[in-house]
Amino acid sequence: MFEAVAFYFFSAILIASAVMVIAARNPVHSVLFLILAFFNAAGLFVLLGAEFLGMILVVVYVGAVAVLFLFVVMMLDVDFAELKRGTLQYLPFGALIGVILVAELVMAGSVWVARPSAPLASATPAGLSNTEALGMILYTDYIYYFQIAGMVLLVAMIGAIVLTLRSRPGVRRQVISVQNARTAAMAVDMHDLKPGQGSEGERA
Amino acid sequence: MSLQADILVLLPELTLAIGAMVLLLTGAIMGEKSAPVISWAAIALLAVAGALVVTGQTGGAFNGAFVADGFSRFAKVLILIGAALSILLAEEFFSTIKLSRFELPVLMVIATLGMMLMVSASSFLSLYMGLELQSLALYVLASFNRDHLRSTEAGLKYFVLGALSSGMLLYGISLIYGFTGSVEFGQVATAIFDNGVSLGIIFGMVFLVAGLAFKVSAVPFHMWTPDVYEGAPTPVTAYFATAAKVAALCLFLRAILVPFPDAINQWRQIIIFISILSMALGAVAALGQKNIKRLMAYSSIGHMGYALLGLAAGTALGVRGVLIYLAIYVFTNLGVFAAIQAMRRSGKAVEEIADLAGLARTSPKLALVFSMLFLSLAGLPPLAGFFAKFYVFLAAIQAGLLWPAILGVMASAIGLVYYLRLVKIMYFDEPAPAFDGEIGIGSRAILVISGVFALLFIFAASPIITAADTAAKALLP
Numbered sequence: 001m002f003e004a005v006a007f008y009f010f011s012a013i014l015i016a017s018a019v020m021v022i023a024a025r026n027p028v029h030s031v032l033f034l035i036l037a038f039f040n041a042a043g044l045f046v047l048l049g050a051e052f053l054g055m056i057l058v059v060v061y062v063g064a065v066a067v068l069f070l071f072v073v074m075m076l077d078v079d080f081a082e083l084k085r086g087t088l089q090y091l092p093f094g095a096l097i098g099v100i101l102v103a104e105l106v107m108a109g110s111v112w113v114a115r116p117s118a119p120l121a122s123a124t125p126a127g128l129s130n131t132e133a134l135g136m137i138l139y140t141d142y143i144y145y146f147q148i149a150g151m152v153l154l155v156a157m158i159g160a161i162v163l164t165l166r167s168r169p170g171v172r173r174q175v176i177s178v179q180n181a182r183t184a185a186m187a188v189d190m191h192d193l194k195p196g197q198g199s200e201g202e203r204a
Numbered sequence: 205m206s207l208q209a210d211i212l213v214l215l216p217e218l219t220l221a222i223g224a225m226v227l228l229l230t231g232a233i234m235g236e237k238s239a240p241v242i243s244w245a246a247i248a249l250l251a252v253a254g255a256l257v258v259t260g261q262t263g264g265a266f267n268g269a270f271v272a273d274g275f276s277r278f279a280k281v282l283i284l285i286g287a288a289l290s291i292l293l294a295e296e297f298f299s300t301i302k303l304s305r306f307e308l309p310v311l312m313v314i315a316t317l318g319m320m321l322m323v324s325a326s327s328f329l330s331l332y333m334g335l336e337l338q339s340l341a342l343y344v345l346a347s348f349n350r351d352h353l354r355s356t357e358a359g360l361k362y363f364v365l366g367a368l369s370s371g372m373l374l375y376g377i378s379l380i381y382g383f384t385g386s387v388e389f390g391q392v393a394t395a396i397f398d399n400g401v402s403l404g405i406i407f408g409m410v411f412l413v414a415g416l417a418f419k420v421s422a423v424p425f426h427m428w429t430p431d432v433y434e435g436a437p438t439p440v441t442a443y444f445a446t447a448a449k450v451a452a453l454c455l456f457l458r459a460i461l462v463p464f465p466d467a468i469n470q471w472r473q474i475i476i477f478i479s480i481l482s483m484a485l486g487a488v489a490a491l492g493q494k495n496i497k498r499l500m501a502y503s504s505i506g507h508m509g510y511a512l513l514g515l516a517a518g519t520a521l522g523v524r525g526v527l528i529y530l531a532i533y534v535f536t537n538l539g540v541f542a543a544i545q546a547m548r549r550s551g552k553a554v555e556e557i558a559d560l561a562g563l564a565r566t567s568p569k570l571a572l573v574f575s576m577l578f579l580s581l582a583g584l585p586p587l588a589g590f591f592a593k594f595y596v597f598l599a600a601i602q603a604g605l606l607w608p609a610i611l612g613v614m615a616s617a618i619g620l621v622y623y624l625r626l627v628k629i630m631y632f633d634e635p636a637p638a639f640d641g642e643i644g645i646g647s648r649a650i651l652v653i654s655g656v657f658a659l660l661f662i663f664a665a666s667p668i669i670t671a672a673d674t675a676a677k678a679l680l681p
Contacts, residue, residue: 108403144210144266148321148333151221152340155314158228159344162307163359 007047014040027073035066052131210265213272216256216280217320223249224313231306239304243295246309247288250316254284257320264326268388271326274678278527278671279323279454286446286534287316289650293538294439296644297545301553308348312443315341319451323458328377328387331459335373335419339366342448346436358435365418365428373415379408380463392463401467409464413474416459419452422512423481426505433501438553441497442541445504446534453508453530457515457523461680468518475516476608482509483615490622495555496544499622500537503581506619507533513612514596517603523676524669525596531668532580532592532661539577539654542647546570548640557626562635570639573655575627580658582623583616588661595669 017040020033038061045054125133138146211218227249231242257280264271291309298304318338325331343366347359381387383404384395396405418425433441460471486506493499511533514526547554563571580589593616600609643651661668 108407141267144269145329145333148330148337151314151317152333152337154225155311155337155340155344158307158311158314159340162305162311162344163347163350 003047007044010040010043010047014044028070031066031070031073034069035062038062038066050130052134055131209263210270213261213263213265214270215260216253217317217324219256220249220253220313220317220320223252224310224317227306227313228310231310234306236305239306239308240295240299242306243291243309246313247291249313250284250288250291253320254281254288257281257284266330268390269327269330270321270324272324275454275458275523275527275675276320276324278675279450279530280320282450282531282534283316283319283323283447286450286538287312287319287443289538290439290443290447292646293442293542293545293650294437296646297437297439300548300644303349305348308345311341311345315345315443316447319447322451323454325455325458326389326462328380328389328392328459331455332370332374332377335455336370338448338451339370339419342366342444345440345443346432348440349437352435354435355437356435358432361428361435362432369415369418369425371415372411372418376408376411376413376415379404379411383408389458389462393465396464396466401470405467406470409467409471410474412459413471413478416452416456417478420449420456420508420512421501421505422478422508423485423505424478426482426485429505430498430501433504434495434497434555438497438541438545441500442538442545445500445537445541449504449508450530450534453511453526456512457526458679460515461518461523465518472516472518475512476605479509479512479516480608480611480615482506482512483612484509487615487618487622490619493622494557496547496557496560497555499557499626500540500544503619504537506615507581510593510596510612510616513600513605513608516605516608517599519599519603520676520680521602522596522599523679524672525599527672527675528595528669529592531672532588532657535654535657536577536580536589538650539573539658540581542650542654543570543574543577546639546643546647546651549637551640554639557629559636560626560630561633563630563639565635566638567641570643570651571630573651575630576655576658578623578626582620584620586662588658591661591665 014037017033017036021030021037024030024033038057042054042057045051045057128136223246227242227245230245231238234241257277260272260277262272262274262277291312294308294312295304298308315338318334318336318341321330321334322338325334343359343363346362347356349355377387380392383402384392386392386395414425418428421429433444436444460475464471482505486502486504486509490499490502490506493502507529511526511529514522514524514529516522517525544555545553547559549559560574563574576587580587583589583593593612597609597612600606600612
C-alpha cells in the first residue's frame with residue numbers, strides 16, 4: 001500500500017517536472033525542474049531496491065551534470081527565446097512522427113509475449129544489499145567492461161583538452177616554480193637616488 | 205577461465221591500451237615538438253599489436269564478453285594496416301600545415317583499440333563499449349582541425365548523429381535482452397532456437413540493424429557521411445573510410461550472423477533493402493558532386509551497399525565475399541586519399557574535382573595511380589575492385605538472391621560513369637595549374653603499394669582469398 005502510494009507520488013512529480021523542463025520559459029527554471037525530476041527518479045530506484053543507482057543518480061546527475069547545466073545556462077548568453085522560435089513550426093511534424101511511433105509500438109505490444117522462462121533479476125539477490133551485490137561482480141565478472149569504461153573516460157578527457165586548450169599569447173599565468181624560486185635578492189632592486197631628481201619610474 | 209588465460213587472449217588489445225597511455229605520457233612530458241616521434245612510435249606500436257594478433261591465442265575470454273577467432277584476426281590485421289597508414293598520412297599532412305600535435309596518433313591508437321574490441325565483441329554489452337570507445341575518439345579526430353569551420357561542423361554533426369544512432373542501438377539491445385534473457389550472442393541464438401522469433405526480438409533486431417547501418421553509413425542512415433568526409437582533415441577521412449569501415453562492417457556481420465541465424469528470413473529482407481538503396485544512391489548521387497572528398501563519401505556509401513549484399517547472403521561464402529571486399533577496399537581507399545592529400549597548390553589543399561583537370565600532363569604519375577584506383581573502385585576487370593564485387597555477387601547468387609545481385613551489377617554500371625568521368629577530366633581536359641611537386645615519402649609509398657595492389661591483385665589473390673575463407677569459416681562453421 002505504502003509502496004504503491006509512494007510510486008504514484010514519485011511518478012506523478014517526475015512526469016510533471018519532466019514536462020516543465022521543456023515547457024518552462026526561463027531556462028534556469030528548466031534546469032531546476034530537471035533536478036527535481038532526477039530526485040524523483042532516484043526515489044523510484046530506491047522503491048525498486050536499487051538504492052545504488054538512486055544514489056548515483058543524485059550524486060552524478062544532480063551533483064555534477066545539473067549544476068554544470070546551470071552554470072552553462074547562467075554564464076553563456078544563449079538566446080533561448082530565439083532557439084525555441086522554431087518549435088511551433090516543427091511541432092505538427094514531430095508530433096505526427098511521435099504518434100506513428102507510439103501506434104506502432106502499441107500494435108506490436110498488444111501481441112508481444114515475453115519469454116516465459118526469462119529470469120527476472122532481483123535487485124537484492126541472496127540477502128545482499130544492492131550495493132554489495134554490484135560490488136561483488138563489478139570488479140570480477142565485469143572487469144572487462146569496467147576497464148573499457150575507463151578507457152572511454154580517458155578519451156573524453158583527452159578530447160576535451162585537445163579541442164579546447166589553447167596557449168594564447170599575452171595571458172598571465174601562475175608559474176609555481178618561478179614563484180618558489182624567487183629570493184629576496186631577486187625581488188628587491190636597490191637604486192642610488194640623487195636628492196631632488198626622483199626615481200627612474202617618475203622620470204619615465 | 206582464469207584471469208591469466210583471459211589476459212593472454214586479450215594481449216594485443218592490452219598492448220595497444222598500455223602503449224597508448226605510455227605515448228600519451230611521453231607526449232605530455234616532451235611537449236608539442238614530440239609529434240613526429242609519437243607518430244612513428246604509434247605506428248611501431250600498431251605493428252607490434254599486429255604481430256601479436258597474428259601469432260596470438262584464439263578463444264573466448266571474460267565470461268563470453270570477448271572472443272578472438274580467425275574472423276577477428278583477419279579484421280584486426282586490416283584495421284591495423286588502415287590505422288598505421290592513416291597515421292603515416294596524418295604525420296605528413298599536419299606537419300605540412302604546421303598543426304602537428306602528439307594527441308592525434310594517441311587518439312588514433314585508442315580508436316583502433318576500440319575497433320579491435322568491436323570486431324572481437326561476442327556480447328551486446330562489449331559491442332556497445334567497443335563502439336563507444338571508437339566513436340568518441342573519432343568525433344574528436346573529425347574536429348581535430350579545430351580552427352577550421354568545416355572540421356568543427358563535421359565533428360559536431362558526427363557526434364550528434366552518432367549519439368542518436370547509439371540510442372537506437374541501445375534500445376534494440378535492451379529489447380533483445382528483455383525477450384531472450386541474455387546479451388551474449390551465443391545465448392541469444394540458443395534462446396531464439398528454443399523459443400522461436402517473437403515479435404519483440406524482431407523489434408529489437410530492427411533497431412539494432414538501424415543503429416549498425418548508421419555506423420557503416422548505409423542508406424537511409426547515410427546523411428552524415430558526405431559532410432563528415434568533406435569536413436574532417438584528409439588523413440582522418442582516410443581513417444574513417446578504411447579502418448572504421450572495416451570495424452563497423454565486421455561488427456555488423458558478427459552481431460547479425462551469430463545471434464540471429466534462426467531469424468534469417470526476418471533480417472535478410474531489411475539488409476537487402478538497405479543494400480539495394482545504398483548501391484543505388486552511391487551510384488546516382490555521386491554523379492553531381494564537385495568536391496572529391498564528398499564524391500568519395502558517396503562512393504563509400506555505394507561500396508557498403510555491395511558489401512552488405514554479402515551479409516544478406518548469410519552464408520560463409522557471403523562472409524568470405526565481404527572480407528575480400530574489405531581487404532581490397534582498404535588498400536584502394538588508402539591510395540585514393542594519399543592522392544587527394546597530394547592535391548596541394550601553392551601550399552594550400554584543394555579538393556575540387558575541377559582541380560584535377562589535365563593532371564595527366566602536369567603530373568602523369570599521380571594521374572596514372574589516381575585513375576587506376578578509380579577504375580578499380582568502379583570494378584573494371586582485371587583490377588582488384590572487380591574481384592571484390594565478383595565474390596560478393598557470387599555469394600549472393602548462390603544464396604538465391606538473384607535480383608539483388610542483378611540490381612547491384614546495374615548500379616555498378618551506372619557508377620562506372622562517374623569514375624570514368626574523373627579519368628576523362630584527368631586525361632582530356634585543359635590542364636589546371638600544376639600541383640605542388642613534392643609528395644612526402646610516406647604518401648609516395650602508400651600510392652605505390654595501393655597502385656600495385658590494384659593492378660596485380662589478380663596474380664596475388666589466392667593467399668588473401670584463402671585467408672578470408674578461413675576467417676569466414678571461423679565465424680560460420
